Amino acid sequence: MDFKKDDSAGYLINHMARLFARELQHQIAPLGIVVGQFPILLELWLKDGVTQKDLLGKIDVEQATLANTLNRMERDGLIKRTKNPADARAQLIWLTERARALREGAYESAQKVNTEALQVLNESERTQFINSMRLVINSMRSD
Amino acid sequence: MDFKKDDSAGYLINHMARLFARELQHQIAPLGIVVGQFPILLELWLKDGVTQKDLLGKIDVEQATLANTLNRMERDGLIKRTKNPADARAQLIWLTERARALREGAYESAQKVNTEALQVLNESERTQFINSMRLVINSMRSD
DNA sequence: TATTATTGCATAGCATGCTATTCAAGTGAT
DNA sequence: ATCACTTGAATAGCATGCTATGCAATAATA
Numbered sequence: 513m514d515f516k517k518d519d520s521a522g523y524l525i526n527h528m529a530r531l532f533a534r535e536l537q538h539q540i541a542p543l544g545i546v547v548g549q550f551p552i553l554l555e556l557w558l559k560d561g562v563t564q565k566d567l568l569g570k571i572d573v574e575q576a577t578l579a580n581t582l583n584r585m586e587r588d589g590l591i592k593r594t595k596n597p598a599d600a601r602a603q604l605i606w607l608t609e610r611a612r613a614l615r616e617g618a619y620e621s622a623q624k625v626n627t628e629a630l631q632v633l634n635e636s637e638r639t640q641f642i643n644s645m646r647l648v649i650n651s652m653r654s655d
Numbered sequence: 656m657d658f659k660k661d662d663s664a665g666y667l668i669n670h671m672a673r674l675f676a677r678e679l680q681h682q683i684a685p686l687g688i689v690v691g692q693f694p695i696l697l698e699l700w701l702k703d704g705v706t707q708k709d710l711l712g713k714i715d716v717e718q719a720t721l722a723n724t725l726n727r728m729e730r731d732g733l734i735k736r737t738k739n740p741a742d743a744r745a746q747l748i749w750l751t752e753r754a755r756a757l758r759e760g761a762y763e764s765a766q767k768v769n770t771e772a773l774q775v776l777n778e779s780e781r782t783q784f785i786n787s788m789r790l791v792i793n794s795m796r797s798d
Numbered sequence: 799t800a801t802t803a804t805t806g807c808a809t810a811g812c813a814t815g816c817t818a819t820t821c822a823a824g825t826g827a828t
Numbered sequence: 829a830t831c832a833c834t835t836g837a838a839t840a841g842c843a844t845g846c847t848a849t850g851c852a853a854t855a856a857t858a
Contacts, residue, residue: 515762517697521769522675524788527715529672530845531795532665533814537846548814554660565836572670577815579838584813601823601836619658626664632794633787641787644780645667651775652674673815676844680816691844708806720845722808727843744806744853 532629539621543614548581549590550618556591556607557615563602572653585611675772682764686757691724692733693761699734699750700758706745715796728754 517523533547540546545553551571556562568578582605585591590611593603630638660666680690688696694714699705711721725748728734733754736746773781 513759513762513766515697515765517694518789519785520765521773521785521788522679522765523694523697524785524792525668525672525675528788528792528795529668530715531792532668534846535795536665546813551660551666554658554666563836568836572673573814574816575837576817576839579836581814583838599824599836603837616656619656622658622663622665623656629791629795630664632790637783637787640780640783642662642664642667644776644784645664645671646661647775648772649667649671649674652671652678652772677816689843706806711806716844717846718807719809719847722806724844726808742806742854746807 532625535625535629536622539625540618543617543621544588545590545614545618549585550622552578552581552585553590553607553611553614553618556605556611560591560607561604563596563599563604565602567605675768678768678772679765682768683761686760686764687731688733688757688761692728693765695721695724695728696733696750696754696757696761699748699754703734703750704747706739706742706747708745710748 536550537547540550551573552567555567555570564575564578564582567582568575571578582591586593589608592606592608594606596602596604630641633641676690679693683690683693694716695710698710698713707718707721707725710725711718714721725734729736732751735749735751737749739745739747773784776784
C-alpha cells in the first residue's frame with residue numbers, strides 16, 4: 513500500500529488544528545487567556561454557577577482534562593468555586609469579574625481567526641466546509 | 656457580539672482533530688506506536704538516514720517538539736542514530752527493523768480511520784473537504 | 799588565524815490532552 | 829440502619845505541542 517499524507521484527512525486535520533490553535537493563541541495572549549480555556553469560557557459566558565459535570569456535558573473532553581484546566585483557571589483568577597448546597601461532592605463554578613470582562617474581546621479574536629483563515633474559501637465552499645465538519649464530528653462522536 | 660461554537664471553524668476543527676487522534680491512537684496501539692510518531696514514521700518510511708533538520712523541513716512542528724518525539728522513538732526502539740560524517744552537530748536518523756516492519760499495518764490503520772470518518776460524506780463532498788483543508792492550510796502557513 | 803555569527807540540537811518549563819486510579823459523598827436495596 | 833453501588837471530582841503519569849534558552853560545532857569575516 514502507499515500512503516500520501518497530503519491526501520490524508522487525518523493528517524490535514526491535525527495540521528490545520530495546530531495552525532488554528534497557534535493563531536488563536538497569539539490573538540488572545542493579550543487578554544491573558546490560553547486556548548484550552550476558551551471552550552470553558554464560552555460555556556461560562558452563557559451560564560455560570562454550574563458544576564463540573566454540567567460543563568462536561570457541553571464540552572467533549574475527558575473529565576480529568578476539564579478538572580485540570582479548571583484548576584489553572586482558578587489559579588489565574590478566571591473562575592472561583594463555591595459550595596454546592598445540593599451536593600457536597602460538587603462545587604459551583606463562577607466567572608470572576610475579570611473573566612466576565614474578557615468576553616467581547618475573546619469573541620472578536622476568535623471571529624477574526626476564523627474569518628481570516630477561511631478567507632481563501634468562497635461563500636459556498638465555507639458553508640460546505642463547516643457542514644462537512646459537523647457531519648464528520650457527529651458521526652465520529654456517536655460511534 | 657455573539658458567538659456560536661457550532662458555527663466556529665476553529666472550534667469544529669479542534670474537536671474533529673481530537674476525535675481523529677483518538678481514533679488513530681486506538682487503531683495503532685497494537686503496533687506499539689503513538690500518534691505523534693506517525694508523521695515522523697511516514698517520512699522515514701519514504702527515506703531514512705536523514706538529519707533532524709531534514710525531517711523538520713517536511714513536518715510542520717517546532718524543532719523542540721521533533722527532538723522530544725525522536726527521543727521517545729529512540730527509547731522505544733523505533734529509530735537509532737549514527738554519526739553524521741559531514742557535520743558533527745547533526746546525526747543521521749535510521750529506522751530500526753521493528754519500525755520498518757510496521758509500515759503496512761500503519762498505512763492500513765490510518766486509511767481505515769480516514770475512510771470510516773469520511774463515510775458520512777459523499778464522493779464530491781469528500782473531495783471538496785480535502786481540497787478546502789489544503790487551501791486553508793496553505794494560506795495559514797504562508798502568513 | 800582569531801573572533802564573531804550562524805546553525806543543529808538538546809533541554810527546561812509549561813499547557814492541553816489522554817487513561818487509570820482513588821476517594822469521599824450520595825443512593826439504593828435488604 | 830447497614831452495606832454495596834454509583835457518582836463527582838481530584839490526582840498521577842504520560843504524550844504531544846509550544847516558547848525560550850543554552851551549547852557545541854561550523855561558517856564567515858576582519
